[in-house]
Amino acid sequence: MPLPADRKTMLESRRAMKMARSAHAFVRGNTAKFYEWLAASPAASRVPQGPAIWICGDCHLGNLGPLANEQGDVEIQIRDLDQAVIGNPAQDLIRLGLSLATAARGSDLPGVVTARMMEEMVDGYGAALRDPDQDDPGVEPELVRSVKRRALGRRWKHLAKERLDAVEPRLPLGKRFWALDPDERVALQSLFEDGDVARLILSLDRKGKERSVRLVDAAYWMKGCSSLGSLRFAAIVGLDTGKGKSEYALMDLKEAVEPIAPAYRGARLPKDQGERVVTAAKALSPYLGSRMMPVQMLDRSLVLRELAPQDLKIEVEQFSQGQAIKAARYLAFVVAKAHARQLDASSRKAWGEALDADRRGLIDAPSWLWESVVSLAGSHEAGYLEHCRRYALAA
Incomplete structure (x- = not known):
């Protein structure tokens, strides 16, 4: 059953409006362009082919957050699997890196912070590959601690007030x-x-x-x-x-x-x-x-x-420099745990070694990751400005 014409038109207008709010919103809502521009980026041929596992496919910052299980325990996990496929886990790393880099630019942080974020991402991801059953040995960022505290204290009444504007059902x-x-x-x-x-x-x-x-x-x-x-x-x-x-x-x-995300x-x-x-x-x-x-x-x-009342997304209004670097490590650790639980020890070791093999450039992160994020950041910035121009004219 297709959507009614008036509803479809209204949804398309609303989507364009939401994507015009910020460059970060544009990155989040434009999965198709992400993969199109990734395939055309100079580093595309050097992105390693990781193990064939389930990947998120749309691993941006807003798709990570606290989730509750049946017992009410809370853990930061991937919270949206619409684009999930059996594919290359490197794609999740690049998508997360682009999202974090865009959030950092939106917070007016210097470019060197983005470089440090990529380094910390790879360190956090590698730590989870080595031992996915342990918590991240790094410091949990306040951004994550605060959203987890909020999640643990939430009940139905909080969900009702936020989502329904009233406690009445x-x-x-x-x-x-x-x-x-x-x-x-x-x-x-x-x-x-x-x-x-x-x-x-x-x-x-x-x-x-x-x-x-x-x-x-x-x-x-x-x-x-x-x-x-x-x-x-x-x-x-x-x-x-x-x-x-x-x-x-x-x-x-x-x-x-x-899904738009490419499967193996x-x-x-x-x-x-x-x-x-x-x-x-x-x-x-x-x-x-x-x-x-x-x-x-x-x-x-x-x-x-x-x-569940505890299900929240990680929202970033403004990153401080310290928050950005810690968040990059922690969130990459979360993504790596999701990948690693599908792999045996030898496969985890081999994938970790493939990531470490290219860490010999100007920054301590794989050159394909850095160059992919830089290339995509430029493509998305240009795409965002063009989207805003078209949306403003249409409006």
Whole structure:
């Protein structure tokens, strides 16, 4: 079922507006151009071919953050797997490096800080490859500590106030939540009556009470940037005890589309896009993967996930020099843990040696990483200015 014409037009306009807000927003929302410009960069032929594993495919700063598991424990992991494929882990490193470099420039930090960030990224990534079961031996940046503290103290009421503008379990129609079409409402009602869906939701209830699941409210959700234009729904479900008492959960339904990120030739990916996203999540971000399932609705493949109150993204308004360098190491460590848990010890060692082999330039980081980030930063800056010009004229 295609999107209604008026909704599609509005989403395209909203996406253009969000990408025009800053160069960092443009990088986050422009995955297709990232891979196009990466393939054309001078360093493309020297990017090493890493082991064939699940990669994020869109590993920018905003796609990392605290996630909760079924027990309520919190860990920083990859939080968006829309672009996940079995591919080259070097692509995740370059995407993260570009995102961090753009955030540093947006914070008006000198270029030498970006060079130091690339060095720390490689050190953090290598530390996790050597021992993925241990915490990062480096200092956890305050940026990460603060978001983890916020996540650990959050409950349903906090999620409701932020996402729903009220503690009452209703979705306020307006800027973010839009009214459903009749066939969308019928499809959602049917979905939450499905036994497999109900079992997933009930399995996330840590209180272990005997409950039933019912759909309380739902709406089309205008959310994200790169995903705007695909189906996206928010749904509040009630977990009823049968004694007149209910608790609530917020569910996210997001269309899974064919990825832009290049997979290795011959990689065996699930044919169903929702199954691909969930399989990748279980490999890369087990705290998230355990709360997801692929579903079919309106002749589309979607991913259903619970939005836990502890699920947050790492937001950067302004980096200080010290925060930028520490964050680069820590976040690369997080990404490496996601990669490393898919590899045996010998494969981790071989991939680590491949990364170290090119660390002999003017900075203590692989030259292909530095040159890729520099080239992409220039391409994205030019692309961003052109996007702003076009958006301003269209507006």
